[in-house]
Amino acid sequence: MINLLIIITLLALFITLYRFLKGPTLSDRIVSFDVLSIISISLFIILALYFQRAIYIDIALVIGLIGFIGSTIFGRYIEKGI
Amino acid sequence: MFEYLGFLFIFFGVMAFVVSAIGLIRMPDVYTRMHVGTKSTTIGTILVIIGACFIEPSWSFKLLLLAAFILLTNPLSSSVIARATHSDGLTLDRDELKEQK
Numbered sequence: 001m002i003n004l005l006i007i008i009t010l011l012a013l014f015i016t017l018y019r020f021l022k023g024p025t026l027s028d029r030i031v032s033f034d035v036l037s038i039i040s041i042s043l044f045i046i047l048a049l050y051f052q053r054a055i056y057i058d059i060a061l062v063i064g065l066i067g068f069i070g071s072t073i074f075g076r077y078i079e080k081g082i
Numbered sequence: 083m084f085e086y087l088g089f090l091f092i093f094f095g096v097m098a099f100v101v102s103a104i105g106l107i108r109m110p111d112v113y114t115r116m117h118v119g120t121k122s123t124t125i126g127t128i129l130v131i132i133g134a135c136f137i138e139p140s141w142s143f144k145l146l147l148l149a150a151f152i153l154l155t156n157p158l159s160s161s162v163i164a165r166a167t168h169s170d171g172l173t174l175d176r177d178e179l180k181e182q183k
Contacts, residue, residue, distance in 0.1 A: 001089055008096045015103035019115075027112045027167040034159055035106065035119040039099055041152070042130040045145070046092065049137055057144045064148065068155040075162035079169050 002050050009043050030074045037067025084136050091133030098126035111175035112167050120160040127152050 016039065020032035041060045048056035105118035131149045135142040 005089075005092055005096055008100060012096070012099040012103040015100075016106055019106045025112060025172060027163065027170065027172060028115060030163055031112065031116050031119050031160075032106065034156075034163070035102065035123055038123045038127055038152070038156065039103075041148070042095065042099065042127050045130055045134050045148075046096075048141075049134060054138075054141050054144070057141060057148065061144075061148055061151070064151055064155070068159050071159040072162050075159070075166040078166040 002046065005046055006043070006050065009039065009046060013039050013043065026074075026078060030071055030078075033074075034067065034071045037063060037070070041067075088133040088136030091129050091136065093133075095126040095129030095133065098122050098129065102126065112172055113164065113174060116160060116164055116167075120156060124152065124156050127156075 013036065016032055016035050020029055020036060023029045023032060041064050044056050044060040044063065048054060048060075099122075102118055102122040105122070106115055109115045109118055128149055131145045135145050
């Protein structure tokens with residue numbers, strides 16, 4: 001049952017990756033990057049249930065932190081430049 | 083019993099991700115893509131975390147910490163991106179308020 005959930009999550013990840021590679025403006029790519037980081041948080045939670053290891057939730061926390069910092073810094077880069 | 087309830091919650095959360103990804107393809111400009119991409123992924127992540135709490139109750143402290151972190155940071159980052167996009171000069175694809183004047 002949990003294999004099916006992993007496959008559906010990977011499907012959503014690849015559809016978002018299409019917009020990330022194609023997106024016409026920089027803002028499209030940053031929005032896609034935000035969505036990609038959040039989907040990978042949930043993918044790591046499902047993988048923690050699949051492998052029965054609690055250490056993967058820590059990886060999800062670190063991905064959330066780095067994704068938030070990344071999208072904030074790119075937003076500031078569009079607004080004012082570094 | 084609780085395991086199947088948890089799988090049901092995770093399934094709804096994952097379907098929210100698929101809807102969000104399809105909307106990210108189909109929406110016409112940046113602001114509508116941002117609307118789709120941040121709201122539905124927030125509810126999807128919260129549903130996945132609730133389902134994981136049902137399946138493994140001993141992990142629930144870390145999972146609820148992650149849920150609180152996402153509820154705090156996800157609207158903040160989308161607000162920063164929207165403000166930066168507006169100051170960059172991108173406009174809506176079709177502005178009905180301007181067409182009415």
